[in-house]
Amino acid sequence: MGRTTGRARQALGQIGWYWKSLMGDNHYQRYLEHHARTHADGEAMSEREYWRHRHAAADANPGARCC
Numbered sequence: 001m002g003r004t005t006g007r008a009r010q011a012l013g014q015i016g017w018y019w020k021s022l023m024g025d026n027h028y029q030r031y032l033e034h035h036a037r038t039h040a041d042g043e044a045m046s047e048r049e050y051w052r053h054r055h056a057a058a059d060a061n062p063g064a065r066c067c
Contacts, residue, residue, distance in 0.1 A: 027054070 020026045028047050035044040
């Protein structure tokens with residue numbers, strides 16, 4: 001029974017990770033990781049600044065989005 005519970009938790013964790021990736025919930029975390037790797041000497045944007053910048057960029061260059 002323990003292995004089944006462990007597999008179920010693992011599956012739920014993977015589904016959660018996928019859902020967060022799909023919805024963009026982990027974008028800021030990915031930005032912080034990228035910033036730490038490539039711009040270690042500079043200060044990262046706050047989460048609020050990051051989302052403002054991201055939405056402004058999307059509005060300025062809508063690309064192929066539907067709406």
